[in-house]
Amino acid sequence: MTSKISSTKYSISDLSKEFDITTRSIRFYEDQGLVSPSRKGQTRIYNQRDKVRLKLILRGKRLGFSLAETGRLFELYDVDKTSAKQLNSIMELINNKKNDLKQQLEDINAVLIELNDLEVNCQETLKALENK
Amino acid sequence: MTSKISSTKYSISDLSKEFDITTRSIRFYEDQGLVSPSRKGQTRIYNQRDKVRLKLILRGKRLGFSLAETGRLFELYDVDKTSAKQLNSIMELINNKKNDLKQQLEDINAVLIELNDLEVNCQETLKALENK
DNA sequence: TAGGAAGTTTACGTTAACGTAAAGGTTGCT
DNA sequence: AGCAACCTTTACGTTAACGTAAACTTCCTA
Incomplete structure (x- = not known):
């Protein structure tokens, strides 16, 4: 076979x-x-x-x-997880990344809101131009 | 006064x-x-x-x-919005940015899920180590 | 068998976003 | 008066993430 x-x-x-x-x-x-x-x-x-x-x-x-950061994330899956010390430092790293990402989520939502406002503003201006 | x-x-x-x-x-x-x-x-x-x-x-x-991108976003607020042509190209820019950001939202959620899995995995391994 | 397409290594060039150092001006103590 | 703490301009250095080019091999095929 x-x-x-x-x-x-x-x-x-x-x-x-x-x-x-x-x-x-x-x-x-x-x-x-x-x-x-x-x-x-x-x-x-x-x-x-x-x-x-x-x-x-x-x-x-x-x-x-950065490529280095991505590399470190890759390593998280391969690191030796037999020692409690290792495990705790890994979990700390994971939590740092999670916090970064949560900050990014907030940032993105803020920018999306602003862009939506801006878009609405543009649409209204455009409408006003047409109805003239 | x-x-x-x-x-x-x-x-x-x-x-x-x-x-x-x-x-x-x-x-x-x-x-x-x-x-x-x-x-x-x-x-x-x-x-x-x-x-x-x-x-x-x-x-x-x-x-x-990039700083250049941020600069372009700044300009969006200042640009003269008198021509429909201008307005449409601005709105296209806005939509491109919005799509980028939506992609980023998906990406972040995916990474957060993976990190959570990894964290749970670590916690379980740690517990198993303690109960030994 | 000559050439074209895809692969390789080596190595110098490029852009963004600053770091760092030199050389000097202004203000406020003491 | 002196000097410490700011500020300024000018300019060369640095890192990341490739781009680009040269010179070469290997394989396919018309």
Whole structure:
């Protein structure tokens, strides 16, 4: 039973097209230790895990995370969780991030409200122009 | 009736302390046209409007806005809204920003859920360690 | 077999957002 | 008068996240 695990392999250009980023960027993320594709000869081969990570990297960027920050989030899943000390410091990190994000939620809601006001204002001005 | 408008004047170091940023940053924001303090001799004098703008600049940064983007948002409030063409292009800009922010809201909620999962996971592992 | 497409490494260039240092002006003590 | 605490301008330095170009290999195919 030769099972099919081969469908989850991607070339660098596959991923660059799928995520609409340059191959340069993908190689740079590797330099920074955020993805670690295997090799066939010289050529990089990406798997499902790498693909997910790319997605998370891009999500992080949309949130204004640096690559280093995203990397630290990745590590949270891999860190050795056998010691209570480790666990507590991880949980502290998690809580810091959560607080940052809650602040961001507030910020975003504030800006959305302002933009809505502005939009309404524009619509009214536009209507006034038409009815003249 | 000499009214008191003088309480809304700040020096550069006042603001740098209040917002916990360097004076260098504040001067840089001026270079970029985001604040425009008046002068008494050489010395910069900031008013309430400048202070509000600084607050908005920092909020923008927390959301990952570039200074240029924040500047464009400022302009939205000042632009002359006399032409329908202007108005429509402004509203397009507003909508683009709104879409970005909605995407960010989704992203943040996703990350918050993941962090919560991770936290619960940590708590359980910790409990298991204690009950051993 | 010649060329084109996709891959690689190496390395210098670029932009944003400041940091940092030098050199100097003004004000207020003491 | 002196100096400490501010302020100023000018200008070069720095980091992150790539862009861009050169020079080369490997594979496919017309």
